[in-house]
Structure formats: structure tokens, C-alpha cells
Amino acid sequence: MKYRQLGKTDIQVSEITFGCWELGGGQWDKQSDEVNIRAIQKAFELGIHTFDTAEGYGQGHSEQIVGQALEGKRKECVIASKVSRSHLNPADLRKSAETSLKHLRVDYMDIYYIHWPNDDIPISDTMSELNKLKEEGLIRAIGASNFSINQLQEAMKHGRIDVIQPEYSLLHRGIEAEIVPYCEEHSIGIMSYSSIAKGILTGVFHNGKAVVNDTDFRKERRLFFPEHLKQEQPLIDVLKSLAEQKQVSLSEIAISWLLHQPVLTSAIVGTQNEKHLAENTRAVDVKLTEDELKQLDQISADVIAGIDA
Incomplete structure (x- = not known):
């Protein structure tokens, strides 16, 4: 595993971050807690020392699993969580932070994100409380x-944003026009989520090995519409060709493309499968x-333009 500095902080994050959304259940089919605890511990053994969760993942259950799995390893890990958009007023935010700390079995979080913005609550109020949490040592980065x-x-007018977490992949490149240059100018870290487009970039939805059933939340996501899956095929073909040349998986190529973007700090990838976890880890090499x-840049841009047309 390789590691990168997070923005202007002194935090070193692994190039692959273990995403823990799936572990909370909810929208995802969830393995047993025992299986997922082992997956987190296996990730740690493989050198993935950065873990990303949120109070909204399974109503705190994901945080609890992370806390159980990493107990005793606190000083060796970077743990990030998120406060929900409905909890952004100061009193609720502090309560959420305290609950997350309890779930995670830690006395501080390395990164604490605003999960989604809420225009009904002044960002100045939210940032004021986050700044206080940082000053008190309950969080290290905002x-x-x-x-x-x-x-x-x-x-940024009301405090320092140390890192952003946007959707970013070969099928989601909207941040490149304005947000990426701004982050470069202000030395803000970027941690990508949906780094393999919720599984599309593994190729399994194009080679007949997997289908999106009626109960899968991805069925309503535009990239999974049948007509869009068809339009994505040229990108999948290029990924497959490169993967065969290098004797790796398609997801390794997709993650590697992200890691070759100089603005990226870490690619967040979630899985409950240890085989896929090993593949994700190998992407750094x-x-x-x-x-x-x-x-990849060109075919990606062409596919996105076709879908957006």
C-alpha cells in the first residue's frame, strides 16, 4: 500500500480507503457482521489504514462495525465519518459527533464530513461548531x-475545509471543470466515492455475470438504465483490453486511472468480498x-457525453 498527505494536514491516508457504506445494510444486501468485521481487519492487514463511514449508513450500524473491527488499532488508523444534512445546526451536530465517537469506540475522528449540504441551515453556524470540535481535539480535519x-x-469563508468527498470515476467527472482547480489552488484533499461507479466499472453488468434486480436501489440510478449500460460498453471494452494486457481486473484499471489523477488523495472503494478487496488493494501498483x-480519458469523455446528450 502507498500513502498520501491529506491536503495541508499532517494526516497520511492510504491510497485506497475502505468504504463502509455497504456494511450498514440499508440499501445494500449486507453480509453478516462477522463477515464484515473480518473484511475490515483483512483490509488493515493489506495496508488499507483509512476507513470511511457515516452516521447515516444503517443508522449508525456501519460505524459500530468499524468500531468493533478496529478496536485496539486506533493509532494506526485514519477513521472518517459524516454528519447527516438534517443534523447541521450546532446542537444536533455536536450530538451526532458524540454519538459517532461512541459507535466508533474512539475519542476523536480523523476526518468529519458534512455528508450533504443543507441550504436551510447557515453554513456559518455549521462551520462554527465544526471549528470548535476541531479546536477541542474531537476531530482532526473538516x-x-x-x-x-x-x-x-x-x-471556506467560515473555516478550513481540509478535504472533499465527491462522486468521481471514469463515469463521473463533473468535478474536473471547477472543483478540482479550486482544490488544487487551496490544497484541499480529494477522496473519491463511487470510484468504480457502484460496480459498473467491474464489467459484471456488461458481461452477463450480474443484473440489477427490482429490489436493487441501483435500478433507479441513471447509469444502470439499460440504454445507458449499452452506451457504456465502449469504455468497458477498453478497460477489458487493458486488464487483459496487464493481467489484472477491470476494477484495478478503473481505480488506477483515479490514482493517476494528481489531484486525488485516495480512492474510496467498498466491498464485502475479500477477493475483490485484494484486487482493489493491488490497484495501487x-x-x-x-x-x-x-x-481512457477520451473514451470516458465520449461515453459521458453520449449519456448526457
Whole structure:
């Protein structure tokens, strides 16, 4: 595993972050807690020392699983959680933070994100309380997830945003126009979520190995619409070709592309499968040439433009 500095902080994060959304259940089919605790511990053994969860993942259950799995390893881990958009007024935010700390079995969180912005609550109030939590040592870094460029700029007027967590992958590149340059200018870290587009970039939805059933929340996501899966095929074909050349999985190529973006700090990838976990971890060692990166950039841009047309 390799590690990168998070923005201007002194926090070192692993290039692959273990995403814990699935572990909370809810929208995802969840394995047993025992299986998921082992997956977290296996990730730690493989050098993934950064873990991302949220109070909203299974109503705190994901945080509890992370807390159980990493107990006794606190000083060796970077643990991030998120406060929900309905808890952004100061009193609720502090209560949420205290509950998350209890669930995680820790006395501080390395990163604490605003999960989604809430225009009904002044960002100045939210940032004021986050600044207090940071001064008190309950959190080390302040993060913002799913913020527009305007919302990010407004938040920065009231404190330091150390890291953002946007949706970013070969099928989600909306941050590149304005948010990425702003983060570069202000040394703000970027941790990507949906790094393999909720599974699309593994290729399993294009090779017949998996289908989105009627109870799967992804059925309502636009990239999983049948017509869009068809439009994505050229990108999957390029990923498959590169994967075969390098004798790796498609997801390793997709994650490697992210890690080759100089602005990225870490790619968040979640799984409840130890085989997939090992593949995700190996992505840090997959090298892509300039020509391969250009090929992926172009086909990715073409596919996104076709879907958005």
C-alpha cells in the first residue's frame, strides 16, 4: 500500500480507503457482521489504514462495525465519518459527533464530513461548531461531501475545509471543470466515492455475470438504465483490453486511472468480498502509460457525453 498527505494536514491516508457504506445494510444486501468485521481487519492487514463511514449508513450500524473491527488499532488508523444534512445546526451536530465517537469506540475522528449540504441551515453556524470540535481535539480535519463549487467556496469563508468527498470515476467527472482547480489552488484533499461507479466499472453488468434486480436501489440510478449500460460498453471494452494486457481486473484499471489523477488523495472503494478487496488493494501498483491514460480519458469523455446528450 502507498500513502498520501491529506491536503495541508499532517494526516497520511492510504491510497485506497475502505468504504463502509455497504456494511450498514440499508440499501445494500449486507453480509453478516462477522463477515464484515473480518473484511475490515483483512483490509488493515493489506495496508488499507483509512476507513470511511457515516452516521447515516444503517443508522449508525456501519460505524459500530468499524468500531468493533478496529478496536485496539486506533493509532494506526485514519477513521472518517459524516454528519447527516438534517443534523447541521450546532446542537444536533455536536450530538451526532458524540454519538459517532461512541459507535466508533474512539475519542476523536480523523476526518468529519458534512455528508450533504443543507441550504436551510447557515453554513456559518455549521462551520462554527465544526471549528470548535476541531479546536477541542474531537476531530482532526473538516470535510465536505457532495458540495457544489459555490457551496464549497461559501464554507471556506467560515473555516478550513481540509478535504472533499465527491462522486468521481471514469463515469463521473463533473468535478474536473471547477472543483478540482479550486482544490488544487487551496490544497484541499480529494477522496473519491463511487470510484468504480457502484460496480459498473467491474464489467459484471456488461458481461452477463450480474443484473440489477427490482429490489436493487441501483435500478433507479441513471447509469444502470439499460440504454445507458449499452452506451457504456465502449469504455468497458477498453478497460477489458487493458486488464487483459496487464493481467489484472477491470476494477484495478478503473481505480488506477483515479490514482493517476494528481489531484486525488485516495480512492474510496467498498466491498464485502475479500477477493475483490485484494484486487482493489493491488490497484495501487498498476501502472498506466500516458497513451493508456489518454485513451481512457477520451473514451470516458465520449461515453459521458453520449449519456448526457
